[in-house]
Amino acid sequence: MSKIAFVGLGNMGGPMAANLVKGGHEVHVFDLSEAALKHAVDAGAVSSPSATVAVEGANVLITMLPAGIHVESVLVSRDALLDKIGKDCLVIDSSTIDADSARNLSKAAADRGIEFLDAPVSGGTAGAAAGTLAFMVGGSDSAFAKALPILECMGKNIFHAGGAGAGQVAKACNNMLLAIHMAGTVEALNMGINNGLDPKVLSEIMLKSSGRNWSLEVYNPVPGVQEGVPASRNYEGGFMTDLMCKDLGLAMDASQASRSPVPMGSAARGLFNLHQAQGNGPLDFSSLLKLYQQR
Numbered sequence: 407m408s409k410i411a412f413v414g415l416g417n418m419g420g421p422m423a424a425n426l427v428k429g430g431h432e433v434h435v436f437d438l439s440e441a442a443l444k445h446a447v448d449a450g451a452v453s454s455p456s457a458t459v460a461v462e463g464a465n466v467l468i469t470m471l472p473a474g475i476h477v478e479s480v481l482v483s484r485d486a487l488l489d490k491i492g493k494d495c496l497v498i499d500s501s502t503i504d505a506d507s508a509r510n511l512s513k514a515a516a517d518r519g520i521e522f523l524d525a526p527v528s529g530g531t532a533g534a535a536a537g538t539l540a541f542m543v544g545g546s547d548s549a550f551a552k553a554l555p556i557l558e559c560m561g562k563n564i565f566h567a568g569g570a571g572a573g574q575v576a577k578a579c580n581n582m583l584l585a586i587h588m589a590g591t592v593e594a595l596n597m598g599i600n601n602g603l604d605p606k607v608l609s610e611i612m613l614k615s616s617g618r619n620w621s622l623e624v625y626n627p628v629p630g631v632q633e634g635v636p637a638s639r640n641y642e643g644g645f646m647t648d649l650m651c652k653d654l655g656l657a658m659d660a661s662q663a664s665r666s667p668v669p670m671g672s673a674a675r676g677l678f679n680l681h682q683a684q685g686n687g688p689l690d691f692s693s694l695l696k697l698y699q700q701r
């Protein structure tokens with residue numbers, strides 16, 4: 407059993423911390439939101455009045471925060487947790503942030519003799535609750551080996567992508583592809599509907615044809631075609647358009663840094679940004695269909 411400090415108990419962090427409790431760990435939690443904190447305590451975690459108190463005596467520190475600026479503030483500047491934890495405390499950041507920030511944090515940790523992993527996830531809130539997340543991990547072999555039993559409490563597919571920052575690069579590639587195939591799926595289904603097809607029938611046809619893809623298979627964007635997906639609950643829950651726009655910004659950063667052409671990713675980013683600007687940021691990203699339905 408490890409003593410784990412967990413900071414950031416939102417849509418993802420809350421259920422992830424709950425799964426660590428289920429895995430038999432002592433989990434000390436902190437979040438700026440009282441409601442998020444209470445949720446985690448109801449799941450068996452120990453509430454802390456601050457991030458600094460949460461890390462006292464911890465062997466592992468996990469952060470699950472919105473963006474790089476928050477992780478930097480918690481680890482290095484405002485809370486400066488890297489100056490408060492022991493050298494034996496492994497730091498795992500599972501937030502989706504830019505690869506450069508992840509590399510800088512890894513270096514800041516190494517300067518203090520501390521091991522750091524970037525370990526962003528895929529699988530959404532459903533995967534976080536079920537403990538079936540995919541983890542893409544960047545960092546040393548030794549830190550990865552130490553983290554594995556902890557990550558296995560929260561995920562099913564755990565990959566060592568490479569050195570520091572590699573997890574974030576893998577995540578940027580994956581989410582850019584997700585944005586592209588969701589936009590393509592929305593575009594094709596909308597064209598079919600406008601030409602008189604039943605979206606359910608068209609979805610079945612494409613699922614058995616060469617247009618098959620993840621968005622069509624498990625995340626159909628047309629309301630009423632599939633049960634249990636955000637489209638069938640007014641695009642609530644799931645993966646917010648705001649977060650997809652953030653991730654596409656990170657993908658563009660990665661493309662610039664490596665001079666990789668990403669015309670499809672750029673087009674998808676333009677579409678999701680437009681959709682966000684029309685006030686749809688809080689809706690699930692499959693609500694992009696609304697943009698296409700404007701006449």
Ligand code: NAD
Binds near residue numbers: 413418439442473644
């Ligand atoms: P969220 O906004 O629901 O949760 C973030 C939590 O961090 C909030 O509870 C907030 O109060 C807390 N927080 C912010 N600053 C803090 C600070 N300084 N100290 C303590 N707590 C602080 O976000 P989420 O959906 O849980 O996503 C978290 C990360 O996971 C993001 O980087 C996101 O891109 C990524 N992600 C999300 C999904 C998804 O489906 N929601 C899927 C994969 C990855």
